[in-house]
Amino acid sequence: MSPVVIARLSGVVVAGVGVAVCILARHLPAQTGFGLGPAFLPFWTGIVLAACGLWLCARTAVDVEVSWPTSRGFARAAFGFVLLLLYALALEPLGYFMSTAVFLVAGISLLESVRPIRALIFGLGSAAFLFIIFRVWLRVPLPAGVLGW
Amino acid sequence: MEIISPLLSGFSIALQPVNLAYCFLGVLAGTLIGVLPGIGPVAGVAMLIPFSFGMSATTAMIMMCGIYYGAMYGGSTTSILVNLPGESSSVVTCLDGYALARQGRAGAALGMAAFASFIAGTLGVVGLMLLAKPVAALGLRFGPPETFALTFMALTLVTGLVGASPAKGIATAAFGMLLGMVGLDPMSSEERFTFGALHLADGLSFISVSVGLFAAAEVLESVERNQQIVLHQERISNLLPTAKDWLASRGALWRGTVIGFLVGVLPGAGATIASMLAYALERRVSRHPERFGRGAIEGVVAPEGANNAATAGALVPLLTLGIPGSGTTAVMLGALMIHGLRPGPLLFEQRPDFVWGVIASMYVGNVLLLILNLPLIGLWARLLRIRSSMLFPLIMAFSVTGVFAVNNNVTEVGVMLVFGVIGYAMRKGGFPAAPVVLALVLTPLMETALQQSLQMSHGSFAIFFTRPIAATLVIVGLASLALPALRGAARWLRPTTVSS
Numbered sequence: 001m002s003p004v005v006i007a008r009l010s011g012v013v014v015a016g017v018g019v020a021v022c023i024l025a026r027h028l029p030a031q032t033g034f035g036l037g038p039a040f041l042p043f044w045t046g047i048v049l050a051a052c053g054l055w056l057c058a059r060t061a062v063d064v065e066v067s068w069p070t071s072r073g074f075a076r077a078a079f080g081f082v083l084l085l086l087y088a089l090a091l092e093p094l095g096y097f098m099s100t101a102v103f104l105v106a107g108i109s110l111l112e113s114v115r116p117i118r119a120l121i122f123g124l125g126s127a128a129f130l131f132i133i134f135r136v137w138l139r140v141p142l143p144a145g146v147l148g149w
Numbered sequence: 150m151e152i153i154s155p156l157l158s159g160f161s162i163a164l165q166p167v168n169l170a171y172c173f174l175g176v177l178a179g180t181l182i183g184v185l186p187g188i189g190p191v192a193g194v195a196m197l198i199p200f201s202f203g204m205s206a207t208t209a210m211i212m213m214c215g216i217y218y219g220a221m222y223g224g225s226t227t228s229i230l231v232n233l234p235g236e237s238s239s240v241v242t243c244l245d246g247y248a249l250a251r252q253g254r255a256g257a258a259l260g261m262a263a264f265a266s267f268i269a270g271t272l273g274v275v276g277l278m279l280l281a282k283p284v285a286a287l288g289l290r291f292g293p294p295e296t297f298a299l300t301f302m303a304l305t306l307v308t309g310l311v312g313a314s315p316a317k318g319i320a321t322a323a324f325g326m327l328l329g330m331v332g333l334d335p336m337s338s339e340e341r342f343t344f345g346a347l348h349l350a351d352g353l354s355f356i357s358v359s360v361g362l363f364a365a366a367e368v369l370e371s372v373e374r375n376q377q378i379v380l381h382q383e384r385i386s387n388l389l390p391t392a393k394d395w396l397a398s399r400g401a402l403w404r405g406t407v408i409g410f411l412v413g414v415l416p417g418a419g420a421t422i423a424s425m426l427a428y429a430l431e432r433r434v435s436r437h438p439e440r441f442g443r444g445a446i447e448g449v450v451a452p453e454g455a456n457n458a459a460t461a462g463a464l465v466p467l468l469t470l471g472i473p474g475s476g477t478t479a480v481m482l483g484a485l486m487i488h489g490l491r492p493g494p495l496l497f498e499q500r501p502d503f504v505w506g507v508i509a510s511m512y513v514g515n516v517l518l519l520i521l522n523l524p525l526i527g528l529w530a531r532l533l534r535i536r537s538s539m540l541f542p543l544i545m546a547f548s549v550t551g552v553f554a555v556n557n558n559v560t561e562v563g564v565m566l567v568f569g570v571i572g573y574a575m576r577k578g579g580f581p582a583a584p585v586v587l588a589l590v591l592t593p594l595m596e597t598a599l600q601q602s603l604q605m606s607h608g609s610f611a612i613f614f615t616r617p618i619a620a621t622l623v624i625v626g627l628a629s630l631a632l633p634a635l636r637g638a639a640r641w642l643r644p645t646t647v648s649s
Binding site: 138 | 200203327336337341342368369370372537541543550557559566573580592603
């Protein structure tokens with residue numbers, strides 16, 4: 001995708017968010033007896049966003065700040081996100097220690113081809129380290145899960 | 150003399166074993182964050198906030214400041230050794246630092262960077278001590294109109310200075326403002342943008358948002374790029390600079406310190422811009438500008454001095470006016486509010502133990518960093534061999550745990566993930582993330598001040614132009630919006646490349 005198209009696409013998204021905010025702000029009470037009311041700042045912020053979005057759409061310059069990932073790179077990032085999402089979802093049912101260890105093993109295996117035993121040692125060791133810092137030292141009540149830790 | 154006695158009392162606080170230990174932990178973590186590409190000081194401070202929950206506000210701030218200026222020290226190591234900036238304020242250090250490393254002078258570049266950071270960092274703290282009281286005294290004259298004007302100026306300055314496109318800067322600040330409006334309206338307590346979710350009634354947690362925007366987005370982008378670090382020079386020797394290096398660097402050091410401190414004080418500018426300005430100035434005043442980029446030691450000293458002095462400068466508006474000037478200080482302000490402390494002009498009167506304890510700790514921290522960065526430089530260089538395949542999952546596990554610890558709630562992790570994706574998309578589109586965090590923290594204060602000001606003036610916006618301090622700040626803010634917009638309009642008329 002060309003940088004101009006990406007820049008215009010981002011402009012459309014920004015303008016869309018701005019318009020949506022303006023619509024949502026119109027549903028807020030405009031005035032509650034004093035001051036400007038809760039709708040004033042959101043509405044005008046939405047207008048500013050929409051204006052910035054339109055400005056970005058209208059630009060003809062090539063934007064060097066834009067960088068579009070390759071399909072392989074994007075797939076890696078997407079897989080990384082899915083892994084993180086699964087980690088977050090598994091925290092409460094599996095418990096902190098087990099979900100963290102599984103996430104770390106899966107994470108290192110995703111990023112390089114590593115021997116399973118090495119990945120397992122890394123995952124279990126790092127999860128134990130984090131567990132000791134947060135649960136034992138800082139006394140953060142981490143999710144217990146089926147094992148109780 | 151007026152500052153000697155409180156400073157000595159500050160040292161008695163900073164040298165308490167617990168504060169000394171957390172100062173050491175902070176500078177150690179900061180150096181690590183600076184050395185390792187993939188995580189900057191904003192994410193580093195945000196990730197480590199849960200560590201501070203059991204501490205006093207003073208100890209927490211000592212640790213956070215240590216992370217902040219420690220990252221500036223560490224950032225130069227990666228720039229010099231692998232031509233990859235550990236964080237954004239060390240980008241220009243790559244130019245001459247890496248060139249020196251290729252000439253076999255990595256040791257001299259690292260040593261000079263450490264000494265420059267130490268001298269400029271220490272002088273920056275002297276500047277903070279001298280400037281803080283007068284600024285706090287000025288802050289005591291601030292009413293709601295001045296507070297609104299100051300927050301407005303901070304936001305407009307940051308939008309104008311962070312990127313190439315003013316429209317993107319303004320859009321991200323506006324987006325951050327919207328995030329700051331989620332929850333209850335400060336005056337009427339009307340719910341806004343909560344969509345019925347009870348969790349959002351208290352507003353978005355700035356820790357989840359900032360860790361998502363900075364740490365998670367950075368990791369996603371690094372995973373996408375699958376970048377491997379290659380060390381240029383394995384053995385580092387001759388860390389002590391020669392007399393010739395010192396002689397060549399003395400002007401650069403002074404100029405870098407002064408520029409760094411002044412730019413740091415300016416809301417919105419911060420260490421990155423300070424280092425770039427210092428480098429540009431050094432090149433301009435040099436009798437041999439052609440040496441820059443080919444291994445001029447001044448090209449390392451000026452930006453490294455500037456970014457360290459800027460960290461002390463950035464604490465001036467934070468401690469005296471309660472206004473953060475950068476992403477990192479915005480996160481610090483949020484953390485202090487969690488500890489029940491609201492920085493502002495009265496802080497020097499009400500909590501001198503806090504202010505002077507933190508200031509004194511910065512002298513101690515700079516000495517600790519010099520010790521950490523000279524004899525242990527080989528250790529930091531070896532850390533660069535940690536494979537990104539181990540580093541990135543660890544950063545994310547640490548981030549998830551830290552964000553969970555904010556409210557002991559998995560929802561916060563979800564918020565972090567959402568902002569991780571938003572932050573990743575923003576990076577791809579070239580949108581800066583720092584204004585989002587700054588606006589998120591400042592908006593409640595700004596909106597309250599706006600509403601109170603208009604109540605005072607019976608709804609007239611003229612109040613912001615009839616009071617001298619407020620008028621000056623608003624005009625500076627409007628000018629900082631207008632100038633890049635005019636430049637942008639001129640560029641728009643000429644269809645050429647937007648340079649960063």
